[in-house]
Amino acid sequence: MKQSPKVFKDAQTALADLKSGITLMSGGFGLCGIAENCIDAISAMNISDLTVISNNIGNSGRGLVKILVQDKIKKAYCSYVGGNPDLEERLLNKKIDVELVPQGTFSERIRAAGMGIRAFYTPTGFGTLIAEGKDIKIFDRPCILETALYADYAIIKAERGDSFGNLWFKETARNFSPLMAMAAKITIVEVEELVEVGEIDPNDVHLPGIFVQRIFQGKNYKNDIEFLVTK
Amino acid sequence: MFWSTEEMADEIINLFKPNSSVNLGIGMPTLIAERIPESLNIMIHSENGVLGVSGRPEKDKVSPTLINAGKETIAIKAGSSFFDSSLSFGMIRGGHIDYCVLGGMEVDVSRNLANWMVPGKKVTGMGGAMDLVNGTKKVIIMMNHFAKDGSPKLVNKCSLPLTGCNVVDLVVTELGIFQPINEKFKIIKLANDITIKELKMNMVNFEK
Numbered sequence: 001m002k003q004s005p006k007v008f009k010d011a012q013t014a015l016a017d018l019k020s021g022i023t024l025m026s027g028g029f030g031l032c033g034i035a036e037n038c039i040d041a042i043s044a045m046n047i048s049d050l051t052v053i054s055n056n057i058g059n060s061g062r063g064l065v066k067i068l069v070q071d072k073i074k075k076a077y078c079s080y081v082g083g084n085p086d087l088e089e090r091l092l093n094k095k096i097d098v099e100l101v102p103q104g105t106f107s108e109r110i111r112a113a114g115m116g117i118r119a120f121y122t123p124t125g126f127g128t129l130i131a132e133g134k135d136i137k138i139f140d141r142p143c144i145l146e147t148a149l150y151a152d153y154a155i156i157k158a159e160r161g162d163s164f165g166n167l168w169f170k171e172t173a174r175n176f177s178p179l180m181a182m183a184a185k186i187t188i189v190e191v192e193e194l195v196e197v198g199e200i201d202p203n204d205v206h207l208p209g210i211f212v213q214r215i216f217q218g219k220n221y222k223n224d225i226e227f228l229v230t231k
Numbered sequence: 232m233f234w235s236t237e238e239m240a241d242e243i244i245n246l247f248k249p250n251s252s253v254n255l256g257i258g259m260p261t262l263i264a265e266r267i268p269e270s271l272n273i274m275i276h277s278e279n280g281v282l283g284v285s286g287r288p289e290k291d292k293v294s295p296t297l298i299n300a301g302k303e304t305i306a307i308k309a310g311s312s313f314f315d316s317s318l319s320f321g322m323i324r325g326g327h328i329d330y331c332v333l334g335g336m337e338v339d340v341s342r343n344l345a346n347w348m349v350p351g352k353k354v355t356g357m358g359g360a361m362d363l364v365n366g367t368k369k370v371i372i373m374m375n376h377f378a379k380d381g382s383p384k385l386v387n388k389c390s391l392p393l394t395g396c397n398v399v400d401l402v403v404t405e406l407g408i409f410q411p412i413n414e415k416f417k418i419i420k421l422a423n424d425i426t427i428k429e430l431k432m433n434m435v436n437f438e439k
Contacts, residue, residue: 029279029316030302032295055316059302082257082355083302091354100354103278104320104362111317123365124324127343127396130361159296169313172280173296176316206315223295226302230290 004163006209007194008216011041014188018153020047021074025110025180026054026064027156030083030226033173034063037190037218038155043067053077053151055106055176057087060226071095077149079103083226102130105146107179113148114182114211121145154184157218158207161191162198165212166205178207187211190218233405234422240266242420243332243371243403252276254323254363255284256333257301260373263332264299274310276328278359280319283311300359323359324366331367333360335374335402337389340436342399342411344372345391357394364395376404385409385416385435406430409437 008014015038018024024042028034043066052073058065065086067073075097081088091098101109102124112120121143125131135145156177158167167189169177181187194217234242240263247253247267254276255263265286267273275284277299284299285308292306299305322328337345344364347357364370378384385402402409406429407421415436418427430437 029300030298032279032298032302078356080356080358082358088354092351100356102357102361103316103359104324104366107316107320108324122324124362126365128361128393130357171294171296171313172277172298174313174315175280178315179317225293225295225304226298227304228293229287229303230293231287 006165006213006215007163008214010216011037011190014038014214014216015041015045018042018045018047021049022152023051023053023150025151025154025184026052027154027175027177027180028054028056028063029172029175030056030059031063031224033157033169033175033177035155035157035190036221038188039064039066042072043070048072049074051075051077053110053149053180055079055103056084059083061086062224075099077101077106079106100130107176109146109149110176110179110183113150114179117148119145119147149183151180151184152186154180154187156181156187156189158189158191160193160195160200161189161212161215162195162200162209163215164197165189165209165215166197166200167191167207167209167212168200168204169206174206178211181207181211186213188213189215191215192218192221232423233425235405236262237266239373239403239405242408243373244268244271246371246401247271247273247330249273251329252282252327254278254328254331254367256331256360256363257358258334260332260334261299261301261303276319276322277305278316278319278323278363280314280316281305281307281311282322283307320359320362323362326366326368328367330369330371331363332371332373333363335372335384337384337386337391338372338399338402338411339386339389340411340414340416341388342397343389344394344399345389346394348392350392360394364398369400370395370398372399372402374402374404376406383435387435
């Protein structure tokens, strides 16, 4: 591998400057496409009071649940709690602050941050608890004002990545990861396969490397399936 | 006779126009994916980032990165595509999806839907439901007619926190198909041998 300032040895070195109190985005839908190595590394670090932005905050006792049950998370932004009893229990007993965000608004708020858009109006959530305290404006329909969601760090996983940080995702593992990479100040990527620049065809780059600050070759992937159904 | 879940799924499939796009919610609606005839040429969208779901995969074709929004393994058909969550919800919020079929806890005569939390007791979260009910062209709710305590889930006014306001087009239950309109539930179709008298027990304003 040619020298590249972005390439790190492993999760520990790539995450070494994470501190208590930071805002962290974490890619993945359920357990699909989660940054397993980064999550394990954070669970072994002595940091707390994290604000975590992630669709599910782990699931089925796995993924970010490892950090959740260590009580390292102060505030969580997510869209779905079902299938995550550890999160539901903490939410109902007010042990952590949870902001539930409709999933389309969630992804759009993250995308907006990466795109330099400060806020946008959407009909999603009008007339519900989500709209409480938000500015309402009538276009063709009543819409509520939603603001961009930023982060200090994002941890994401891709199938292939090169030493510049160009990424290629597999199947539905892409989900929120490219958006989070754009919204965070420092994006840390782990990959199943780290390759030299030039090995990913420019036509196939899903996320250009300009959005990636650190990348490393991941290892020991479990790639858990939550619900195996077959014919 | 009440409709079985399979019969409910088939009633909903009968509502789909050929060559349309459909998003299926978690739970009961997932069954629809396995029962849509190929000849209808319907593209099933799953909000986690795939258009062209074809149901369950063969045992040797399972992939941990190929799942639906219910986190179940899936198969895809020719013509399918993968994309990120923003583009996926652009399809929903931009009005490009023809139908969504979601589960429900309550639907009322003012076309309101509640399906994401019971205050103090249960929080599943809204996931993509708030976007789906506001963005798709036709919103169909597939649910049991009665809650576990026997109370009807078709009500005059939702008591649970809303998912969407004035958004529901049709409700399909084991008793029939109902349309909330003009502050009543209009009966579109009843399951075999179900009488209006049985529906009136629900204390809802049904109109034939």
